[in-house]
Amino acid sequence: RPEGEAAEGERPPVWLHKMEEKFEQNQYGGITDFVADFRLMLESCYRLHGVDHWLSRQAQKLEMMLEQKLTLLSRPLREKTTIALTSKGRYGLEEERGAVCTSTRRRSMPRSLGGMSTGITESIMIQALRQEEQQRAREEKRLREQERKEAEEAVQKEIEEWEKNLRALAEPTRMETLWEIPAIGHFLCLAQQILNLPEIVYFDLER
Numbered sequence: 001r002p003e004g005e006a007a008e009g010e011r012p013p014v015w016l017h018k019m020e021e022k023f024e025q026n027q028y029g030g031i032t033d034f035v036a037d038f039r040l041m042l043e044s045c046y047r048l049h050g051v052d053h054w055l056s057r058q059a060q061k062l063e064m065m066l067e068q069k070l071t072l073l074s075r076p077l078r079e080k081t082t083i084a085l086t087s088k089g090r091y092g093l094e095e096e097r098g099a100v101c102t103s104t105r106r107r108s109m110p111r112s113l114g115g116m117s118t119g120i121t122e123s124i125m126i127q128a129l130r131q132e133e134q135q136r137a138r139e140e141k142r143l144r145e146q147e148r149k150e151a152e153e154a155v156q157k158e159i160e161e162w163e164k165n166l167r168a169l170a171e172p173t174r175m176e177t178l179w180e181i182p183a184i185g186h187f188l189c190l191a192q193q194i195l196n197l198p199e200i201v202y203f204d205l206e207r
Helices: 016-024 031-049 054-071 075-080 124-169 180-191 202-206
Strands: none
Touching (some): 031 054, 031 075
């Protein structure tokens, strides 16, 4: 889609200069909107480059600085800047998300995406996006395996069709009167142990 245009259901992209313009024009209704834009900017960076890209590493430092500053705010302001609230329930602790999403949506994020206060070095958002990347990689691998299997089945079907058409061209009574087939089979059975041959299957031999 054109640059700067959001897909249906997505918030429009934001960057620092745009945030500065909105701030100067008093377009922010409160701290919740400002922090939501800031986190949206970080999320866009993570999604565009991947969570392990060097730009995303710099963004993580910026995110950590933001979270540290938010912890210094008063409790009423901190409650207005929770990641569950600013992300409309897409990220955050289950306890936080209970106020902004249904119980079904609340169960959609595993408990392993706990807060940074639990000693986890990565933020909640990074953990969630990393999990999305892993799920996407597994799905792509599954699709590749499925395509490979379908290709092998198509090749096998072509071989079977070729053999079927080839046999159809042969004389119907030719195989019944071809004395060489049992003679060859008898010889292979006698020489099987000496020549270290695999088990002789007459069906395969006739094919």
